[in-house]
Amino acid sequence: MFCSTCGTQITDGAAFCSKCGGRVSVDAAPVSGVAPTRVVRDDKGFNWKALSLILTFSGGAVLVGAIFWWQSYYESLARQVGKNLGDALPCLYSSSGVCGFAEGVGQLLGQTPYNPIAFWIGVVGLICGFILAAVAPRAR
Numbered sequence: 751m752f753c754s755t756c757g758t759q760i761t762d763g764a765a766f767c768s769k770c771g772g773r774v775s776v777d778a779a780p781v782s783g784v785a786p787t788r789v790v791r792d793d794k795g796f797n798w799k800a801l802s803l804i805l806t807f808s809g810g811a812v813l814v815g816a817i818f819w820w821q822s823y824y825e826s827l828a829r830q831v832g833k834n835l836g837d838a839l840p841c842l843y844s845s846s847g848v849c850g851f852a853e854g855v856g857q858l859l860g861q862t863p864y865n866p867i868a869f870w871i872g873v874v875g876l877i878c879g880f881i882l883a884a885v886a887p888r889a890r
């Protein structure tokens with residue numbers, strides 16, 4: 751412990767300081783050298799902001815990839831049947847009707863047909879990312 755008057759280190763339990771002779775009050779004694787280390791807990795906890803960024807970017811990437819996949823699959827198909835790529839737009843997000851038929855034809859021809867699930871995975875990722883960014887607890 752340390753003397754509360756002059757700050758000299760003195761023997762624990764001593765009643766008087768060896769240097770200045772002042773009475774050592776245990777209660778008033780300054781906290782010795784090393785302050786007890788408080789366990790500082792990481793209050794931020796889970797990093798929602800990072801998760802929302804990851805979701806937004808990966809969702810966007812999947813969405814862009816889905817559009818390219820859809821384009822590469824349906825562009826040649828549309829040309830073969832004398833249609834425009836724009837006519838195949840519903841096939842980007844749905845496999846009903848002629849889109850399901852086109853997917854079936856692709857499978858028969860041994861191609862990997864475009865799957866609208868890729869579009870929806872991207873959309874859901876993007877939406878979740880945006881929602882998370884909006885509701886994520888602010889970093890303190």
Ligand SMILES: [Zn+2]
Nearest residue numbers: 753756767770
């Ligand atoms: Zn002293």
